[in-house]
Amino acid sequence: MDARRRTRTLLAGLAVTAVLAGTTGAAAAESAPAPGPTGDGAHALCKRVPKLDRRIDRALKRLDSGVGTRGSVSRLQKRVDNAKEAGHTEIATFLQDRLNHRTSLRTDLEQRKKDLAAVKTWCQANDSGKSTNEKGS
Numbered sequence: 001m002d003a004r005r006r007t008r009t010l011l012a013g014l015a016v017t018a019v020l021a022g023t024t025g026a027a028a029a030e031s032a033p034a035p036g037p038t039g040d041g042a043h044a045l046c047k048r049v050p051k052l053d054r055r056i057d058r059a060l061k062r063l064d065s066g067v068g069t070r071g072s073v074s075r076l077q078k079r080v081d082n083a084k085e086a087g088h089t090e091i092a093t094f095l096q097d098r099l100n101h102r103t104s105l106r107t108d109l110e111q112r113k114k115d116l117a118a119v120k121t122w123c124q125a126n127d128s129g130k131s132t133n134e135k136g137s
Contacts, residue, residue: 042129049120056113063106073102 065072076099083092123129 042123042126044129045119046123046128049116049123052116053113053120056109056116060106060109060113063102063109073099073106076102 062069062071063073065074067075067078069075076095080092080095080099083089083095
């Protein structure tokens with residue numbers, strides 16, 4: 001008798017869970033999608049330029065630092081070399097892939113720095129994006 005009661009309780013719980021999950025999905029499907037952006041966000045971006053510039057500089061400095069700095073390319077290169085010396089080929093391969101990504105990250109950050117300099121120039125010439133039409137052209 002005790003096993004039947006547990007089975008019924010389990011089945012009732014599963015049924016309640018299924019009903020609740022079904023109504024939540026239907027309610028989410030009925031809601032309207034969020035409206036799209038009305039402008040390009042120039043003013044907000046212009047406000048963030050100094051902060052973004054400092055952030056990119058910090059990241060580039062860390063990547064270009066020496067072996068003693070966590071996150072630097074040279075430190076990761078040293079770890080790859082150590083893994084190869086120890087004969088840990090799987091570790092060396094994994095770390096080499098991370099090193100390749102980190103090296104490409106440096107290139108990406110340098111490009112972003114150039115792009116951000118152009119944005120900064122644009123912001124200075126256009127009153128920090130306040131005077132632009134937020135609806136787009």
